Amino acid sequence: MRQWWGRAFGSAGHERHTALLIAKSTLAATVSWVISYNLLQARSPAFAPFSAVLIMQVTIYQSLVQSLRYVGAVAAGVAVQAALGFLAGPDVLTFALVAAIALTIGRWPALGAQGSQVATAAFFAFSTYSTATTDTEKITQLGQIVLLVLIGCGVGFLVNLTVFPPMRYRSAEYGIRTLAHALSDLVSDVYPALRDGDLDRERTEQWRARAAQTEGLITQARSGLQTAKESLYYNPRRLLRRGRVPTAFDGYASVMEALERTLHQMASLTRSLDRWRADREDENGADHRPFLACYARFLESVAALAGVLEELTEESLADQARQLREWADEAQRRREQVADEAERQNLPLTDPARPYGVLVIEATRLMEEFQHTCDVIQDHAGD
Template identity: 55%
Template sequence: MAEHTGTRPRPAGAPGRGRAARLRQWLGRALSGSGQERHAVVFVGKSTLAATAAWAVAYHVLQAESAAFAPFSAVLMLQVTVYQSVWHSLRYVAAVAAGVAVQLVFGFLFGTGLATFALVAATAATIGRWRRLGSEGAQVGTAAYFAFSTFVSAASGLERLSQLGEIIELVALGCGIGVLVNVLVLPPLRYRSAEYGVHVLARSLCDLMSDMYPALRQGQLDEDSAARWRDRAARLGPLVSQAQSSVDLARESGVYNPRRVLRRQVGRRAFSGYQAVIDALERVTYQVGSMTRSLTQCPRDGDGPEHGEFFRRYGDLLAALTHFTRLLGDLDEDRLDEQIPRLCSAAEEAGEQCRGLAGYAQDSLPLADPARPYGILLAEATRLMEEAQYTCDVLQRTVASP
């Protein structure tokens, strides 16, 4: 079969059509999947709703002069779980109240001079380092600075008290609305579980590899495509962190979630298995990132027909791994018994493709040549196949354990 290994000429207008096609693909993934694109759409929607509701109450109902504090606080409370939203909101309100209190005390005692501001700044920074405030400690200083500005501009002592109290009121209002939106609109408590961490990461990997393997099979590897794959692989990093934290968040949500008494107590076994699966997916993510970087360094003219055949076989391997990650993206702890055989069959198929690729490359290509990335790509393919098999082994042990 003839393979085209060079870069195809681009007709006029092709870049615009390419961008439109990528936009359609992005929107399709956002509407139909659960990957990073869907996360972005959901976060934008929830942020818009929370901010708009907070502004409407603060400005139109309460007619507050500093109404912007409410939507600002509401958006900050859209944390990854309802549990975290509640605790972040409590710490945030406490931090703002502390900053306002510092300004209130020093302002009435020492006036509004520059020395007073320096004293307020130093005290707020010191309080902000209190570990109980966590990441919200920085808000002590921010609140103190805004409070100082409000204090200076107010005409009387009574007006100063009123406006500083309004800041705390608006922050509490915004936090409450943000938590309420997080609870009622696509609540992340339902999302953030060990199972969901596997789903998001596996589906994002599936989306990336499903775009890669047709191009490799058809000999359409070019610099622009390889660069886009590399950038998409790099953006998977935050999903890895989210997936790793999802196990702890799932346990955390189970402990503080009153609905836990209504659910079957299968979480302990699943968590132990899913932690190992997420660890394996983390390694897969880094391997895919390394693979895409190697593809950007691949010569376009290649080594004759062997070059094209190598990438055709590489595309076959990625197609098998795409099928595996697609199945992993639908993993359900209540149906592991029926899903694991299909996963292991897909992993075995990837193993066969990898062995065929390795045999061909060893016979036909200069794997030891550092100027050509064939050896590196083959090593990365082998590791990907091994991680797929390891994931199946982990899930089998999870189901078999008492």
């Protein structure tokens, strides 16, 4: 616990974000309780703090969106109960009808994750309606439920907006670094084996499995980019940031897409290697180890390019753009050497049973993606 709090105070990481979320939720719940219990003396004051905590989302934008959906869901549930309650009375058949209609409305896609709150609100409203003695009291109690939800959502949104509003634009950089690390780690395992001609079946199967597992990382990276974009919507801290931070997301999205395609290309490459176990000589007795060694040098430069992207930060874009350009030029020279070596040895590039054609094609595609990445980062570094 001491170490956890040390990390929370020491750096702006997951621990600090968690601690801030707990503190802000506590503040919002307490303020909501004071308003509903002490000021309004509501019959069910817990609705307000519950609502305040429920909509305390990661970003201001999501807090607003989920608040609107939650209020809509609760209002729908209360309205269903009010309509059927006054028409049929608080009996078992009425409850069944309320449940069926509320659960049906909860399936409406526009309510999103808050759809289940329609039935929840309807059930609480039915309980409140059943215990009320007069029509005026019934209407008052049902309206109070909606009022308490509005108070809780309003307090929660204001606390999230004014107290350390979440600014997660760094999650876009983190997503790129995660994908770049996965690429660098995989390529760094492949090129030494190609250089040494050590492509046993167990190793190539492991490469193929690791390449396939990157789909989960790609999904997480996309989610991080979306969170980064949303963190700027309606966020007052945006005014304290330099104007180019929001526009940088366009560049980050392009870099992320290029890395996704690069990982897919590595997956194709590893599948080809897994289907073919390299020997020192082919059926005609030609030694292709020089070609594999040449390709290993190319992949080594690819690993270096990915290594630069692993350290991507907004503040260092100019220096990193220069490093990327230098390594891209080196990788391009090595790619040309790969093509020259394949031509010199007259390799069977069109033979689908051998990996040489795939290796040459993927080398070209990898360079296209990295050249595009270099151009994008260079453009944003110069803004």
